Amino acid sequence: MKNKIKIFLIVIIYSFPVYSDDYDRINIKTIAENCNGCHGYNGDGVGIKKSFSIRNKNYEYFINKMTEYRMKKNGNIMNRLVSVLSEEDIIGLANYYYPKN
């Protein structure tokens, strides 16, 4: 009996998290943090590869470059990664990396 209650409680705890109201709207930060894998912590570029920084450009350059990756089928890695993102994601990412204020 006790075990049953325990299992019941475990189930409650397991499903305890409260999801945010706009859960289905992906947080841009969670997309951006995956970019760090190749572009360094915060997208800052790492070590000798400063050229790999996403942050050392500007808002317009970022939008243009990402749009180009999204539209062109030139078969490079960014091309393949960005083809899944929406225009809205790209603008969201641009605001994330280059906050307006």
Next chain:
Amino acid sequence: MSSRRNFIKYILSGIIGFPLLKGIRANYKPKVVVIGGGFGGSTVIKYLEKYIEKLDLILIEKKKNFYTCPFSNYVIGGFRDINQNKFSYHNMIKRGVNVVFDNVKYIDSENKKIQLNNIKISYDWLVLSPGIGFKWDSIIGFNKKDSIKYPIAWSGGQDSSMLFKKINSLEDNSKLIIVPPDYPYRCPPAPYERACLIAHFLKKKKRKFKIIILDKKDSFTKKELFLSVWKKLYPNSIEWIPRSKGGIVNEFNSKENYVVLKSGQKVFGDFFNLIPDQKASDLIFSSRLSSQEWCQINPVTFALKNHSNIHVIGDSINAWDMPKSAFSAYSQAKVCAENLKNIIFENKIEAPVFLNTCYSLAAENYGFSISSWYRTNSEKNRIVSLGSKSSPTNASNAERAREARESYDWYSSITQELYS
């Protein structure tokens, strides 16, 4: 009586634990212990470090240095020194993380205690990223002891150097046998990348050789790319025998140097790299945390099923569509860290997005990759791929050379983020 007390304690910790942390225990820093300082564990640490003022953060790792599996095939291919794959925890310690070097024998999840070699450590929240374990019964005649003489080289480190030494000492006209594991296993393209890089080395050395891959599977990741590359770079030197053509290996005879196929046929060789089937890390089973081969988790929080306050990431979990890779472990770890923090501080849980990219080299300057984004399904009970995309099969040599260089950029980026 004592079990009743435990039971009450259990309810308190599970349900009204949060108000307790916030209210009466206002100055209390929740103790988060991470076990395993590989790709998954080190990423959780990195992304929880921001909250070090509010969390008591501890990493437990059994080895003083971490040797990465990524790029260990480059060591086997003879164009990378093993020490280039070695990382220490010095900088993590400098960043303020409490690192304990010890072997975890088991976790007492009922009492929230971790048994190390000599002492016990308690936790409020536990994150596990302990990697894989082997199913030692998957090839008769090949067990843990045999793997010293016949290195598997599936955990980074000196094994890879030993394998390279063996390859370097092969005579002309040698026959090499590679036996990849069955799904699911750590790094799906790695056995086939390994075949390429061994071929690359022997070809450079102007040796005549034949590599035979005896496979339990009828397909593998980036198969079209690998098959076309084998034809182009190593014609008639690499032969892949799939399951449907009799590739299943049942037995290994180390005295007489042959493997026995399911059909009973013996295949003799001068070199063997046998990679057993895999399961979650031994630690999961010594702690009775899973009755299945891989940990079952909640894909949004990585909470372990049927256990409170334990989260598992990386190779030890069933991550549905996501392959077992360093990039996957790294991507899962960030979501786990974010949502664990949200649980501890009673914030709203965020929807996850995951990414994986695996680069493979077929020669020193010849690379290609596969990547995919992932989300959870609408029921939030599994991770689903949004579609994998690989490098084109008809890419030019220049493009392959560029992807090979990019693999180094990825490697230096991820390792510097975690270990510098």
